Amino acid sequence: MTIPTTLHFPLVMNSKIILLSLALIALSGCATYNKNPATTYESEEDASLTKIAGGDNKTKNIVVVNSFKNQVNGKLMAKAEIQNQSSKPTIILYKFDWVAEDGSVENSPVWQNATINGKEMQTLQAIDPRGNAVDFRLLLKGI
Secondary structure: OOOOOHHHHHHHHHHHHHHHHHHHHHHOOOOOOOOOOEEEEEOOOOOOOEEEEOOHHHOOOOOEEEEEEEEEOOOOEEEEEEEEEEOEEEEEEEEEEEEOOOEEEOOOOOOEEEEEEEOOEEEEEOOOOOOEEEEEEEEEEEE
């Protein structure tokens, strides 16, 4: 018994379409998605920090109370006082990125962690490793 080619061709095409559709669905699951976004603060002339990007839900109870910057041995030192407004402890990751005089930003690859108890204040600080920064940004991420 022979199968007519008119029946065989649509069957092969339908299987290819199904396989292609399954492959596209599987690959769409690999799309990048930032599951842990950072909240970015930029220092102002009056030594305050302003949120310029993000809004990580896990750090919503963390408030930047004050910030400082000064020169130490020719390098910029940045400090930020933060407070946990929740009554529960919060674990965060933080890092300082450094802004050069020309406006370019040197992204620090290292995230530090900190545990801030409920209602507690804590000072985060870092020194520009390259020594050419004139300003800084503070990035916070919840864990």
